[in-house]
Amino acid sequence: MSRLFSDIFSQRTVDGRSSSTNLATAKPKFHCEKVNFWYPGKQALWDIDLTISEKSVLALIGPSGCGKSTFLRLLNRMNDLIDGCRVEGQIHLDGTDLYSPTRNMVDLRRRVGMVFQKSNPFPKSVYENVVYGPRVAGVRDRARLDFTVEKCLKQAALWDEVKDRLQSSALELSGGQQQRLCIARSLATDPQVLLMDEPASALDPKSTAKIEDLIDELKKQYTIVIVTHNMQQAARVSDFTAFFYEGRLVESGLTQQIFTKPTKKQTEDYITGRFG
């Protein structure tokens, strides 16, 4: 087993894909302490303690229903949309309480962008999809919007493919393009964090590779938290990995360490494919 992953890690070094920041000295972006979470009538997360470093990629792995997506959605308070759910414990973003009653949710979601499992472009033009965030933030300046569109589409490696059809429907793009459009859309609000919920699960290998390259590029500027079912993908793109099992955080740490020398038996079983 470790052969497979050690291949990946050696390949990463060859590609120059290893962490660009000094992982040891990175500033913490999120800090979670004793986080418990309940859906109406049932607890979903137990006592999660986790720190997420700035400008790094954290992969959340674990079997289906282990709570990794739930945890991801706590970070931009998307779970608030569900009636009757409840959070306990501390989550800090840049040292301020994420769940403080005075927190401006709209501001929070602008700073913590999110990309969903299934691409969800709005039924609007490519251009309008990208400028959606700035527009709802009140930006009216056409030059600024144009600038944003070009910048974000370039960042999302989509510019060359769509620059001549900005005004046509976003729904006409291919699946992989749509997902990159959604990433570009998230970047348009200048977030500091990008949450990705299995962003490549519905895509073919070629599109997946593009998204992974993109993540590697984006982490220079953004803190990225990605949920994935794909072990190789986690090993390929992330700096840190956190393994969830049945609503608990079993183990977290540097990706290379988790994948090659896991300390917990459950982690090793999962990574080697013995369950899940």
Add this chain to the structure above:
Amino acid sequence: MSEPVAAQKPPSPAGDVIFRLICQACGMFILLVAAALLGILVWQSWDVLSRIGEYKMFTSTDWNPDQRPRVFGSWVFIYGTLATSLIAMLVAVPLGVGSAAFLSEIAPPWIRKTCSFLIELLAAIPSVVYGFWGLFFLTPGLQKLFLLLGGPPNTSGQGILAAGLILAIMIVPYVTAISFDVCRAVPSSQRQGSLALGATRWQMIWTVVLPYARPGIIAACFLALGRALGETMAVTMLIGNVRYIDFSLFASGDSIASVIANQLNEAGSRDHRSALVALGLVLFLITAMTNLAARFLIRQGAKPRVRVNRGPQSLTGPANAPAEFGPLVVSESQWKRTARENRVMTWVLGFCQLATVVPLFLILGYIGVRGASSLDWNFFTELPKPPGQLGGGMIHAIVGSGIIVLLASVCAVPIGVLTAVYLHEYNTHPLTKPVRFVTELLGGVPSIVIGIFAYALLVKPPAFIASLIASVPILSYLMPSGFTAWAGVFALGIMMLPVVVRTAEESMKLVPASLRQASYALGATQRQTVMRVILPASLPAITTGVLLAMGRIAGETAPLILTTAGSNFWPRSLYDRTPFLPGYIYEYSKSADADQQRQAWAAALVLLSAILLLNILIRVAAGRRVVAASRAD
């Protein structure tokens, strides 16, 4: 080798064939009815249509049926119909869409449940009850408002605006219910995508949910418009019934449906009758077009349409190459503005919801209070007393209404269900598509047009048909002339037919395919499968639909005025004039006689309670039963 082949033969091919033929015949019957409807309308209006210039039908505002030369300029009525519908749409669409957005996106589940139930009740109130309430509650209020606003002093409160407002109240439930459904159907990934980009809830509703739901909402508006255009009783009671056009909002007017209801019975000359039928044809064509537009949009509805610019596809060249912009910073004042906008619009949407359901309480409350104080035991035991004698009742009308509605259902349900079987089971037949289309079309025909059809075919048949009836004895039983209960049953039955077909087909679709396959796998024929498996499994849902439809036709007034005409005595046979409860509400509501007004309130209360009770019971019972039916596997 011949033995096994014989064993594979279906048990009773003749039965299967006969069953299929019966189902097909029912489907053909609907085509026949629709063809007859259109045929009668065209034929009976041909006198005027063929000399349309001479009668100045569409070139004049002068409607003069009594003096020679007769002219039938119908712009007064066309204007009245369009103006009232326009007012209704202007009020109902924002309110309906607003409250649908509120229910779908903002309201907590218990409000959503309660309000959607109340809105369904509002849709079940009969037109004549709206009109009655409008006479006593809306128009005196409007008159005071007019004077307060400095309108012309010579206004009586009735008119275009009053009729438009009552129409608005009547169609809001339709707009709301359908828009709510389409809003709910917007994928939640769209909402989350929007919120995750920092949109407020209002921004999400305005920029994502409503645009996504737009085709469905437009369809809802068309359906509601079709209903507003064809509405008769409430309009005729409130519009003022005058024969001139005055473009003031305060002015009286008249509508197409209203003038038909008022004059068809008293049209003496052939061309007068012909002109009224021609107006009916116009109404039929307009409503058919709106309904077709709605159906078309609903069928398209699944996919949202994308508004794209046809302009330059790329950013405009290097000349425009922008200077670097810093990261997006949102100013404090912008924050506050967005947040305030969100707060205000949440309240506005909540207010839309409130404004939508408040009329229900006003109507229920007003009629409840006045009706309860007017209701006594005599009402359920006596016939009407002559003027000046107190204590009459309306038992004969309650019974009469019951008989007509039951008979209409008895006629419409088997035909409707078998048509649905035809549409659902024999859908390879080349005529299923036309039958389904015609059924949908028939469902949108205004009740007054059905009334004209029954009147022109049965009550006062044209000479050709009359002589045909006289020469074929059996026809005189099937098509007795004059005002008869049978003509009313015919009209209401036709109104009910499309509803039954639709519910039955929809509920048959809910029966799991596995059930049907199991039946066929056991060697059952198609007829056996339908009769023993599919119909029993969909029966609860069909029953629910039929009961709801009965509640709807129980309050119908306009077609019955033209067909059964009412009576002061017990219903006697299918070939007599027959009393019906809504007719008395219409007749007594306009009276100045306190005793008759009391009777009208009591009648309205009884009718309303019966219909609402039926609706409530169905919903309480159906929730479980429909689910049970769809879980038949």
Add this chain to the structure above:
Amino acid sequence: MRSLAFSLAIFAPLTALLLTSGCKRGSVDGGVDRLSGGGATFVDPIMQRWSSEYKTAKNVEVDYKKSGSGNGIQQMSGKVLDFGCTDAPMNKDETENAKTEGGEVVHVPVIMGAVAIIYNVPGVKEQLKLNGDVIAKIYLGEITLWNDPAIAALNPGVKLPASGLTPVYRSESSGTTSIFTEFLSKSSVSFKTKIGISKNPKWPKIGTGQNGNDGIAGHVQRNEGCIGYVELYYAKKSEMPYAILKNRRGKDVLPDTENVAAAAKGAMSETPTKEPYTVHSLTYSLTDIDADTAYPICGMSYAVLFKNQPAGKGKALVDFLKWATTDGQKFAKELEYSPLPTELQTKIAARLDEVKLD
């Protein structure tokens, strides 16, 4: 076969019903126990009373539905009703039209009554005095305020408000409208030329149309500023004040049974010279009669029926009309009508004897 039986079972009640009602129908034609009538709302109160009394006395149900005179004439002509009632005799067109459907039509007067002018003026509870000219101006849209000098001049001492005045008229073809416009045409030349006598005239751009005498009464009762014309019984029932009118001799008269009788007496002393009264026997114009106590807007309601009647039903109808125009007249005063003069009653009986039963 089960499904076939099932389908038959569904249709069975329908078939059974058709058959039973078919049988019933046969019995109806033989022994008449119900007459269907309809039309004028003017006559409706007393017709309902007659219907109730006649059912007790003779066990025949007279099913009268009010729907306006024009309606009564048309439904009778179309043989949808056994008899119609109208307050305006059928005009030439209508008579011709009926002739093609079923032959000659008989008119018999059944009752006489007054058309009262009711109004709802905020703050005015007293009986206003009006004359034909002023009412004509109101319905022509020339007087639009209650404190108009023309009204004030007739009512010294009454404090009239400056509120708007809305004339209310009938929305359907109505004999009461015919009586009313006949009076106004006799009182005002300008009304005669602009609107004229009609059951369903084209009113100027003012006011609102309501269905039936009851509709006008109800509308005036509910809406301030309105004025309308209704048969006296409806006026009394609405509890709204009604006007004292100046008659032809310049006397102020109230609508009541005596003043109607006075008008009738005057009318019958002269032979009618104008259509439609010349077309039918026993029809009279009771408006604007030259007599001291005659109320100026009186009318007579007529039953109209075909001269050729089917034996059973025709006999029952003739019997009823004979009863109504003799014994039935005793209920007139209770309901604010004026009974037919005795000499007219004998003429009516003779006319009804001319009805041919076959």
